[in-house]
Amino acid sequence: MPKTSRKNGRQRQNAEIRKPEIVKSFYQTILERGFEGASIAKVAARINIHPSLILHYFGNKENLTLELVDYVIEEYDRLLRSVELEGLSPEARLERLLEIIWSREYYEKIHIAGSFSLLAVSFRRPRIQEKIEGLYNAFRRFLAKEIQKAADAGIIEQQDTVRTAARIITLIEGARHFRHLFVEKNECEQYNQDMKAATRMMMQMQ
Amino acid sequence: MPKTSRKNGRQRQNAEIRKPEIVKSFYQTILERGFEGASIAKVAARINIHPSLILHYFGNKENLTLELVDYVIEEYDRLLRSVELEGLSPEARLERLLEIIWSREYYEKIHIAGSFSLLAVSFRRPRIQEKIEGLYNAFRRFLAKEIQKAADAGIIEQQDTVRTAARIITLIEGARHFRHLFVEKNECEQYNQDMKAATRMMMQMQ
DNA sequence: ATTAACTCACTAACCATTCAATTAATTGTT
DNA sequence: AACAATTAATTGAATGGTTAGTGAGTTAAT
Numbered sequence: 001m002p003k004t005s006r007k008n009g010r011q012r013q014n015a016e017i018r019k020p021e022i023v024k025s026f027y028q029t030i031l032e033r034g035f036e037g038a039s040i041a042k043v044a045a046r047i048n049i050h051p052s053l054i055l056h057y058f059g060n061k062e063n064l065t066l067e068l069v070d071y072v073i074e075e076y077d078r079l080l081r082s083v084e085l086e087g088l089s090p091e092a093r094l095e096r097l098l099e100i101i102w103s104r105e106y107y108e109k110i111h112i113a114g115s116f117s118l119l120a121v122s123f124r125r126p127r128i129q130e131k132i133e134g135l136y137n138a139f140r141r142f143l144a145k146e147i148q149k150a151a152d153a154g155i156i157e158q159q160d161t162v163r164t165a166a167r168i169i170t171l172i173e174g175a176r177h178f179r180h181l182f183v184e185k186n187e188c189e190q191y192n193q194d195m196k197a198a199t200r201m202m203m204q205m206q
Numbered sequence: 207m208p209k210t211s212r213k214n215g216r217q218r219q220n221a222e223i224r225k226p227e228i229v230k231s232f233y234q235t236i237l238e239r240g241f242e243g244a245s246i247a248k249v250a251a252r253i254n255i256h257p258s259l260i261l262h263y264f265g266n267k268e269n270l271t272l273e274l275v276d277y278v279i280e281e282y283d284r285l286l287r288s289v290e291l292e293g294l295s296p297e298a299r300l301e302r303l304l305e306i307i308w309s310r311e312y313y314e315k316i317h318i319a320g321s322f323s324l325l326a327v328s329f330r331r332p333r334i335q336e337k338i339e340g341l342y343n344a345f346r347r348f349l350a351k352e353i354q355k356a357a358d359a360g361i362i363e364q365q366d367t368v369r370t371a372a373r374i375i376t377l378i379e380g381a382r383h384f385r386h387l388f389v390e391k392n393e394c395e396q397y398n399q400d401m402k403a404a405t406r407m408m409m410q411m412q
Numbered sequence: 413a414t415t416a417a418c419t420c421a422c423t424a425a426c427c428a429t430t431c432a433a434t435t436a437a438t439t440g441t442t
Numbered sequence: 443a444a445c446a447a448t449t450a451a452t453t454g455a456a457t458g459g460t461t462a463g464t465g466a467g468t469t470a471a472t
Contacts, residue, residue, distance in 0.1 A: 036242030050453050116326035123319040133387050174380025181339050256419050
């Protein structure tokens with residue numbers, strides 16, 4: 001007989017562990033069934049807890065949704081911060097940035113279906129839209145900073161870095177769309193190279 | 207007293223009128239409440255009919271969804287066919303194409319939130335994904351044909367037109383995403399001009 | 413009289429949310 | 443080290459509303 005008698009064989013967790021677990025389950029459920037198809041009951045069943053536990057922690061579904069948006073944004077933020085560019089020459093630094101942005105690993109990180117669901121929701125919920133806008137702004141600032149560095153080093157021409165960053169993000173977001181619908185596995189490397197070349201060209205524009 | 211006594215003040219329609227009306231109501235309801243949030247009851251209420259009438263015509267919700275996808279695709283197709291380029295010089299023809307693609311009217315035609323919803327759904331439904339792929343393929347062929355015409359006329363270099371078309375569609379789709387989240391109304395014209403310039407540049411690549 | 417459009421009443425499953433009960437871990441006291 | 447008190451995690455049962463779908467009945471047009 002075990003020291004702790006439990007009903008379902010799972011340990012009792014504290015909020016610090018359980019809350020993120022619920023948020024991640026919500027995300028996974030959205031991937032599988034869509035946003036409005038992700039009910040509290042399904043999110044709970046996925047991690048073998050009682051639906052009431054979710055409401056105990058989050059109060060209602062709206063709060064759970066807002067915490068999910070935060071989670072997705074943090075994941076993306078972590079991804080941006082993990083880009084290691086320090087200590088490289090300006091040329092190598094720019095090259096490395098392009099390599100990362102157009103790598104398979106990068107675009108797979110934030111799953112596209114989940115993004116679509118959240119974007120579709122954001123049209124109806126100003127608070128969510130604001131959060132997503134903040135995410136894109138951070139990305140734009142990050143890119144603009146790198147472009148400025150390359151321009152200062154004379155690798156590319158001086159330009160309106162914010163506008164250039166906006167163009168590049170447009171391409172990146174478009175690629176997330178398009179690649180999944182369109183690009184066969186054997187064409188993927190070719191497509192990524194095309195995108196990289198297009199990005200380079202955009203940096204020379206103005 | 208009216209000749210036709212009716213309960214709800216609406217005339218009796220035939221299937222030819224009623225079915226598209228239902229599909230359009232479904233689309234509008236998705237815009238407002240998301241895909242899984244668009245129930246048969248809400249779609250019916252929106253046009254003041256009984257929910258059973260929808261099931262009478264479509265049998266079940268899956269069929270209604272498939273007919274919606276067809277409707278969206280037809281709308282997009284109509285949009286492409288409405289592009290009037292005949293009788294123009296090769297230079298003017300290319301210029302006009304760019305103008306249309308990056309016009310406000312064009313990108314507003316197929317509402318983005320509905321597209322997101324459908325794309326998110328397509329990840330979970332192969333039949334819908336196939337239909338959307340068909341739509342993009344038609345667009346790609348259309349663009350490739352125009353690029354070939356311009357190359358034949360010597361306006362742009364000879365190139366792999368299908369790859370170029372893919373790059374341009376990537377940019378267009380990315381712009382649909384990005385513009386809505388990002389571009390303030392006063393920046394919109396500037397952004398569109400940037401996009402047009404980027405498209406032109408992509409046509410010169412190889 | 414026939415056909416098609418349309419409504420009504422119903423079902424069983426699912427929805428978010430409520431509040432009270434239970435169970436396990438932690439803390440304080442001896 | 444033992445025990446009680448407190449706190450937090452978790453479940454259970456019930457709420458009223460919504461869901462897709464069925465099948466039978468009604469109404470209007472031809």
